[in-house]
Amino acid sequence: MKEIKSSTFRIKSCKVFLVIITMLTTFSIRAQEVNNEFSIDTKLLTRGELRVGGFNPDNEDRKRIAHFILGQYRINLGYKRSHWFELRLSPQMSCVWGQSSVSLGLAEAWASFRSKQGIFAKIGRQVLEYDDERILGYDDWTMTAPTHDVLKFGYEGFGNKIHILLAYNQDPDNMDIGSTFYSGGLQPYKTMQTLWYHYDTPKNIFGFSLIGMNIGMQSANDKHPKDYHQQLFGTYMKLRPSIVTLEGAFYYQMGKEEHGIPLDAFMGSVKLKVTLKENYDLYAGYDYLSGDKYFAVPGQGMIGLVQHKKLQGFCPLFGSHHEFYGAMDFFYLDSYVSNFTPGLQNLFAGGSLNPYKTLRIDACYHFFATATKLENLKKTLGHDIELSISYTFDNFVKLGAGYTFMYGTETMKTLQKLSQSRTLHWGWIMLSVTPTIFTTQWNDKKKNK
Secondary structure, three states, X not given: OHHHHHHHHHHHHHHHHHHHHHHHHHHHHHHOOEEEEEEEXXXXXXXXXXXXXXXXXXXXXXXXXXXXXXXXXXXEEEEXXXXXXXXXXXXXXXXXXXXXXXXXXXXXXXXXXXXXXXEEEEEEEEOOOOOOOOXXXXXXXXXXXXXXXXXXXXXXXXXXXXXXXXEEOOXXXXXXXXXXXXXXXXXXXXXXXXXXXXXXXXXXXXXXEXXXXXXXXXXXXXXXXXXXXXXXXXXXXXXXXXXXXXXXXXXXXXXXXXXXXXXXXEEEEEEEEEEEEOOEEEEEEEEEEOOOOOOOOOOOOOOXXXXXXXXXXXXXXXXXXXXXOOOOOOOOOOOOEOOEOOOEEEEEEEEEEEEEOOEEEEEEEEXXXXXXXXXOEOOEEEEEEEEEEEXXXXXXXXXXXXXXXXXXXXXXXXXXXXXXXXXXXXXXXXXXXXXXXXXXXXXXXXXXX
């Protein structure tokens, strides 16, 4: 009997041991499973525009009228491997309908590596979006949607984010003669180093960011190119205790611009938003961007020869200008006179309404003025009223339309060379189609031999 009981005990023990071994083996195999995901999605933007006024008048001072259709067409290829690796390729074409030459290239092409501890690295052509996107943003409205060739690495975790950006641009046509001349391309800078830190309190009630940038710009002298470096330092803060959201930012520029002229410029902004209901909010704010003193506008057929020992006009660098300084994009896309600027004051107020989840209506008013006094001209630039509406079909098809009216002053007419009437009209309608057309997942299992 003892031998039988002993044998039975050994058999049961063996079964238990085999079960444990099986469980451990299964866990070991599952622990080594690698999850893979591949997806293809597309992005098609088509926008028709009608502009009346806002262009250089002809000799008879007649209004200029333009109507055209813009297109951006992109296919995105994405691959993910577990939590640690991600890859993205995005060929893109952008054009004006009927244009003989089109812009064709890679909008994005990057690889990203991330550890479970929050350390990451991302290298290649990528989008840079930080804070409210005034300094580094993704201005997709321009259709070309600027991106950066950059190495980004840092840490994210426990409410803290630290990003370091490093970029170096080169002109390959000069490599064979040993030159390091950069003639300009995807971005106007030759080198860029950025340090960005962000912190969010629990529940995201308060957050702030600090940024420091060093940008190397090269002179346009082909024989003896020289690098000049400018620096930007600033902070962005956001407070959202309940239905009120308060944003503020301040940035300061120093160093030398690409012609070697010293920089001493700054900007500040504040915005208050009140969400009265889930589908209704109001907002108001003020932007101040410093300008160059003794800003003189040359008369018709004349050349302005004002000597500046330093530049005091702030440059928002690589931000999303369309989002902040008026829908007509009169400011900070083109330079004024000899790359000088009188700066800008932007006082704005507006609101948005979402009567349905798929429908959004926006209205906004802007009062524009220069930051510095102009010779024989007032500071006021004009008044701008913007209206827009959008409707989303089936989550990936969005139809939007908008209308903007601006009444410019004599100052606006002189700076932008508008028609005598000084009234400008701009209307647009845009279709956005962004479906995910294919996605698949699979696992790699590495069994122990």
